[in-house]
Amino acid sequence: MAGGTHAMPTRHPWLGQAFGSHLLYGPGKSRFDDHGLALYERAGFAPADADRAAATVLVFVLGSALGAAAPDSTFDFGLRAVLDGFAATLAHRRDVP
Template sequence: MPRDTLTADRIVRAAIELLDDEGLDGLNMRSLAKRLGSAPTAVYWHIKTKDDLVRLAGDAIWYEVELPDLDAADWRTAAAAHATGMHAMLTRHPWLGQAFGSHLLHGAGQARHNDLSLAIYEKAGFAAADADRAAATVFTFVLGSTLGPAAQVSLNRRLNKDGADGEQRMADAMKRATEIAMQFPRLRERLGTTAATEYAAAPDDTFTFGLQCLLDGFAARLAAGNTRRRR
């Protein structure tokens, strides 16, 4: 493919697909150029470094998250929708959570969500400093909720490369983990009612439960503040 048929947007989209398939470790200019049917030098003409590519890809996927309309929804409905949208995006693209710890990420895509998040908690009634804290707390919770699935994707990718040996290593590890867990009464009770592989995963609705608890806490704090001001 001639260099002039490429665009930065096409390269970023292809990079997102490659990152979804292979993770951060699988992204390199040669593999990306092959996916685009181009030469690595043509890719470098538009985007100079892998770090730039990860930054651009990481920002582009924030546009997948729909922004709630603060004029049409109360703060709590907007907060739940925004957090759920972020969670879904981070689950679709598990490499982004890893990139937060290894790359300098910034851009308009993420900034518009940061700004909206602050607006949500200011609408709720928090002063600016507490709105910052509330937004950061929810983001930390959302990100943390996706780390387990992201780690599993990375582990599965690594083990799959080892074929049958990888499957055996997983089976052996699950067996040893189960033997250890059986020494503890509450873990033993739960393992008696579910398969070890199912128990290793987070229980159903864990994210929804945790998010509602956070928002309950915010609502209680706001109500308590209003009560103190009326006295």
């Protein structure tokens, strides 16, 4: 999901300006958000944390797609670091009574 979102601004360069200047919302965005939240909740996040995790990844994805990190492996490295951090957070919560 993150990879597909990262590729979007490459295919549609106008999206960078649209994200920065317009509220992008509608049925498609609602489905996208619901799907993302469901993924994080299935991974073990509580609903509020699922929302925060989804927002964190979206901001990282869009920022790296629109910035200098887009042409190299920085995106893959950064995304893996973010997701590994989420996995460690969930593992820690499972271990703490």
